[in-house]
Amino acid sequence: MYFSSEWLKQRLSSISDRQLQIEEQIIFMTSASDFLVEECYAICLELLEEGEKTGNPDLCGFALLGMSYYHRMHGNMEKGNALESRLENLLPEMKESFPTAIVLQMLAFNYWSVGQRDRAFEYAYSSARMTEKIGGEGRGWSAFQFGVFYSDMKDYDLALENFTKAEAQSAELGLVYQLARSRSGIAGVHLGRNRLEESLAYNRLALEGYRSCGHQTALSRALNDLGVITRKLGNNAEAETYLREALSIRELQKYVPGIITSQMELAHVLIANGDSEESGELLGKALALAERTGSKQKIAECHRLLSELYKLKKEPWKALEHLDKFHEVRSGIAGEEASNRIQHLQQKFATEKSRQEAEIHRLRNVELKKAYEEIEEKNRSITDSIHYAKRIQRALLATDSFIARYVPEFFVLYKPKDIVSGDFYWAAAGTGNREQGAHLPDDANAPRSFYIAACDCTGHGVPGAFMSLLSFSFLNEAINERKLSLPGNILGYVREKLVTSISDDGQRDGMDCTLVSFDDKKKQVAYAAAYNAPVLVRNGEVKELSADKMPVGKSENATPFSTFTCDVQEGDVLYLFTDGYADQFGGPRGKKLRHKNLLRILGEINHLPLAEQKSVLEERHAEWKGDLEQLDDILIMGLRI
Numbered sequence: 001m002y003f004s005s006e007w008l009k010q011r012l013s014s015i016s017d018r019q020l021q022i023e024e025q026i027i028f029m030t031s032a033s034d035f036l037v038e039e040c041y042a043i044c045l046e047l048l049e050e051g052e053k054t055g056n057p058d059l060c061g062f063a064l065l066g067m068s069y070y071h072r073m074h075g076n077m078e079k080g081n082a083l084e085s086r087l088e089n090l091l092p093e094m095k096e097s098f099p100t101a102i103v104l105q106m107l108a109f110n111y112w113s114v115g116q117r118d119r120a121f122e123y124a125y126s127s128a129r130m131t132e133k134i135g136g137e138g139r140g141w142s143a144f145q146f147g148v149f150y151s152d153m154k155d156y157d158l159a160l161e162n163f164t165k166a167e168a169q170s171a172e173l174g175l176v177y178q179l180a181r182s183r184s185g186i187a188g189v190h191l192g193r194n195r196l197e198e199s200l201a202y203n204r205l206a207l208e209g210y211r212s213c214g215h216q217t218a219l220s221r222a223l224n225d226l227g228v229i230t231r232k233l234g235n236n237a238e239a240e241t242y243l244r245e246a247l248s249i250r251e252l253q254k255y256v257p258g259i260i261t262s263q264m265e266l267a268h269v270l271i272a273n274g275d276s277e278e279s280g281e282l283l284g285k286a287l288a289l290a291e292r293t294g295s296k297q298k299i300a301e302c303h304r305l306l307s308e309l310y311k312l313k314k315e316p317w318k319a320l321e322h323l324d325k326f327h328e329v330r331s332g333i334a335g336e337e338a339s340n341r342i343q344h345l346q347q348k349f350a351t352e353k354s355r356q357e358a359e360i361h362r363l364r365n366v367e368l369k370k371a372y373e374e375i376e377e378k379n380r381s382i383t384d385s386i387h388y389a390k391r392i393q394r395a396l397l398a399t400d401s402f403i404a405r406y407v408p409e410f411f412v413l414y415k416p417k418d419i420v421s422g423d424f425y426w427a428a429a430g431t432g433n434r435e436q437g438a439h440l441p442d443d444a445n446a447p448r449s450f451y452i453a454a455c456d457c458t459g460h461g462v463p464g465a466f467m468s469l470l471s472f473s474f475l476n477e478a479i480n481e482r483k484l485s486l487p488g489n490i491l492g493y494v495r496e497k498l499v500t501s502i503s504d505d506g507q508r509d510g511m512d513c514t515l516v517s518f519d520d521k522k523k524q525v526a527y528a529a530a531y532n533a534p535v536l537v538r539n540g541e542v543k544e545l546s547a548d549k550m551p552v553g554k555s556e557n558a559t560p561f562s563t564f565t566c567d568v569q570e571g572d573v574l575y576l577f578t579d580g581y582a583d584q585f586g587g588p589r590g591k592k593l594r595h596k597n598l599l600r601i602l603g604e605i606n607h608l609p610l611a612e613q614k615s616v617l618e619e620r621h622a623e624w625k626g627d628l629e630q631l632d633d634i635l636i637m638g639l640r641i
Helices: 007-014 018-032 037-054 055-075 077-093 099-115 119-134 138-152 156-173 175-194 196-213 216-232 234-254 256-272 277-294 296-312 317-346 350-363 364-395 400-406 461-481 489-499 595-605 610-625
Strands: 410-414 423-430 449-457 508-516 524-530 535-538 543-546 566-569 571-578 634-640
Touching: 007 018, 018 037, 018 055, 018 099, 037 055, 055 077, 055 099, 077 099, 099 119, 099 138, 099 234, 099 296, 138 156, 138 175, 175 196, 175 216, 196 216, 216 234, 216 256, 256 277, 256 296, 256 400, 256 595, 277 296, 296 317, 296 610, 400 410, 400 423, 410 423, 410 610, 423 461, 423 634, 449 461, 449 571, 449 634, 461 489, 461 508, 489 508, 489 524, 508 571, 535 595, 543 571, 543 595, 595 610, 610 634
Parallel strands: none
Antiparallel strands: 410 634, 423 449, 449 508, 508 524, 524 566, 535 543, 535 571, 571 634
């Protein structure tokens, strides 16, 4: 199939049977509706007229769906929704047929895009059962659809299984466009797993397919994906080129959902480049379009990126405002799904519930019930406040995009025990001061050193979170205001501030910490370690580095912190961690994992890409912990030199 109206006319002229002609038109429109928009709309008008004359509800239903899609693409949501309502009323009359199966698939995508996942799966399964009976290319599209859904849910195993199934079925039938879409899906799964080279290879295969069949919208999708991949590979200039080309094609096609996506991705690259003006304009346009089309997933992502933008602009309250809106929209998506299930259960058990309520009122006196309700309300208020504190704490942590500027390959495994955490990680860049022994060059234009720390404050939960906020603030002061550069001096400053800031009540509050400084002109790292020693792994050989046996806080030993140095080679992995992972109880005897076993695991997995190392560590922790409660906050960072 080549995507042009001339190709379709020639194809139809070679078919004498009208039913086969209709199927050919539907197949064409299924793939071309987001590209040859006006041509497909004209076909829909013809099919609707024919369906009404012949009394064919299947044909009318497909035509109404195509017309609804047309108006939504052009931002006319009111008319699109009205046409879809007509279609919904017609559904009970539609029979098992190829047009009906395609209608159910498209409705499933529509509901998925607005966050109604339960309803989306309901239609998708109905369509899959139908296409399995009918056969043809509908089976491949059903498998592709489930691949998209599972990919969005981050269930990459099921996503890959369905995309691979779609790839095999489309290759068997010689369907070039469907084959290319399936490969785009596989590329997306590899991208989600951070297997960038595999994603790049599949995306290039898909790009060839789109070029061979002339589908401009799909071509723009592949270019957009290339932009995302090259951004993740650290080539922002190439990513910007791909994304601008994708956005140009989508604007020419007036493909609104694609325009929103490309605007967001391009803004993401520009934020990383420090361009706050154009990125702000792009996100403003993307958010307006997303709100107009009702795409909750994209509304949420716009707010997340706006939060990143305002952090770049050093406007923390605006950053927090957009982060709050991001969580609100995401919660709404999950809430709608839960609401549908709850409503069904409420109807089913309404009588039983009323009897239970009557029994509760009979058994409990008024005073007891009132006290219970007051306690419940206070607990809810406290929990809500802690959840809000969690958003603030998370907003202060170093972002992946910031760390990636200085350490291209890394992972952060961060699992708080409670809602908020006493463990935190921190990163900053600074030229520092010329204190004695500083390892920075004297040139005022010298590259900035990069600092990264893994810290474990006294306690966990709310007390630990308060300590983490104080420590976070004092680390920033040491770098940005005092212009300190030696890690030992930085920890010394934080210790001094913590000791003088916390009242002397006999408690020795503070933190254990590993703070590393990378000098981008030397194959050497400098670090300070308060109890928590960093670990260097080279070719599977594990080396635990030195540390000072004192905390960053009040203690009997108040000597200055040492600034250690360590020679490194390309490919070395430096691990920073707190004690939560090693102290976890579990295993067959319910014992602690222990520090030496953590070091053994790090040596075993050192050859893996860091994203896979994180997954292995998560799996090993879950396997060791079993049904036991998580003992402490967990933080492990891996940094490839």
